[in-house]
Amino acid sequence: MLQLTPNPNQTLQQEIEKKTVLIVDDEAVIRDLCKRVLHDYDVVEAGDGAEALDIFLRGGIDVILTDVMMPLMDGIELLKNLKEREPTVVVIIMTGFADKELILKALKADADDFITKPLNLLQLKSAVDKALVKKALKEEIADLRNVDRFKTLFLSMISHKFRTPITSISLFLQNLASGVIDTRDEGAREHIGLVYNEACYLGNLVSELLAFSSFMTGNSGLHLEPCDLKDLIPSALADCKECPAKPGVASHSDLEDVPELMLDREKISFALQQVIDNAVKFSRETGLVCVTLRNLADSCQISVEDNGIGIPKEQLPKLFEKFYQVDADRTGQVRGFGLGLFYAREFVRMHGGSISIESEENVGTRVLISIPHTTSQSP
Structure with a gap:
């Protein structure tokens, strides 16, 4: 039976089409030119930094291509705002100014790439393609760091949550074994009830731990x-x-x-x-x-x-x-x-x-x- 194998180029094209590029420039002609070059991507436009930030906060943006000199909020301020909210976001700066101080400001704010005006269309397409690769690498590194941090915090949380009920149960059993507690006393019955509740709480913690462990370790798809x-x-x-x-x-x-x-x-x-x-x-x-x-x-x-x-x-x-x-x-x-x-x-x-x-x-x-x-x- 003949089986059709997917075309690698077609698969790559489908992946590209899923990505969204936000073009930010106060000149409509520049935005239109960029949009025509980046026809393989979903393109969203903004006329200034404030509008761009609002669009970004709604989600779904993969790469931001922004001019520097704009009204309301310039490109450098937009860059800083974006990086504060999502450090792994990829931002490409377009500028017609080869100003050293400007470039240093952009680098300090963690700009990912620069494109000079007048725009080289091949350079523009190449920069966005590379930016998407860089974004994937950034997210992978961030995920690895988050996993390490998550493991540390989770282990600390587990030890803290288990310590209190275990201590209560242990102290009760020690007092019971040494004869300090007389199980015939009314107060002892109350303590037994409290210890039973602590044991039930431990059981619930274990159940929660197993559930969260299942969520964290893989089976994350939908059935x-x-x-x-x-x-x-x-x-x-x-x-x-x-x-x-x-x-x-x-x-x-x-x-x-x-x-x-x-x-x-x-x-x-x-x-x-x-x-x-x-x-x-x-x-x-x-x-x-x-x-x-x-x-x-x-x-x-x-x-x-x-x-x-x-x-x-x-x-x-x-x-x-x-x-x-x-x-x-x-x-x-x-x-x-x-x-x-x-x-x-x-x-x-x-x-x-x-x-x-x-x-x-x-x-x-x-x-x-x-x-x-x-x-x-x-x-």
């Missing part, structure tokens, strides 16, 4: 199957780990009929579970957690809202960072690893969706998860 969010949400509510500690917190759900979507059931269930667990965890002793499911024009939207203690405004941008935990009581003993929301966002994004958090101290928190209809089954 899609037909799923109904209207079925997944009640399961997540029923499996809430925080509910036993907060019996006074009630839940309410309002679920519309939505299209059946092709989802990774395990990953989406994990994301839902993390958000619902947090809603109960940060509720007061009594409260209400409301979960709604709405079928919008182009997406399914899940809202998880509580009337709990809320989250300080300055902490909101950090919530999706690895290991970050809100310490409402300022005890330094927050349980868990601080990875739940990080992976929840990753898994939602893998489905082309988004997740956001709105919160106000002493009022409550609202989490919105949006999953596009593009993951729905074909009729």
Whole structure:
């Protein structure tokens, strides 16, 4: 049977077409010229640095090709802003000034390449091609550094989280063995209950550790199957780990009929579970957690809202960072690893969706998860 092998040049061309170049110049004719030369790429245009920065922050830009002399925000200032936000981003500077001081400023701000005006079209195409290779290498190096840093932080986190419950259990057993504790006393029964809770907490930590280990070590792709969010949400509510500690917190759900979507059931269930667990965890002793499911024009939207203690405004941008935990009581003993929301966002994004958090101290928190209809089954 004849088998067709992919054309390497065609495959390379397909990869190139996926890349996006942002051209920044206040002269429309220059932008148009560059766009014509870079027809193999997706090209986005901006007339000044401020507009370019706004476009970049929306995501999806692989290479920035920018002029230096522009109104509102010049190329050097744009370069600095870009590198502060994403050190691995590749920026090519176009300039008609062979000024030594200007070049030094650009180099100090970590410019990746220079192109002089008037533009050499072959040089322009070659510079962008090389920039994409450089970007891939930068990202690979950054990933390796992040892996090393992640391992160090994770090992430190594990030792810290396990030490407290193990110490409590060890001290109780030592006192029990030495006869200091009389198991017939009422106080002893209370201590036994506390130690049992610590043992259960250790078991939960091990389960979480195994789950996160699975996420970190490979199987990161999606295993899609037909799923109904209207079925997944009640399961997540029923499996809430925080509910036993907060019996006074009630839940309410309002679920519309939505299209059946092709989802990774395990990953989406994990994301839902993390958000619902947090809603109960940060509720007061009594409260209400409301979960709604709405079928919008182009997406399914899940809202998880509580009337709990809320989250300080300055902490909101950090919530999706690895290991970050809100310490409402300022005890330094927050349980868990601080990875739940990080992976929840990753898994939602893998489905082309988004997740956001709105919160106000002493009022409550609202989490919105949006999953596009593009993951729905074909009729």
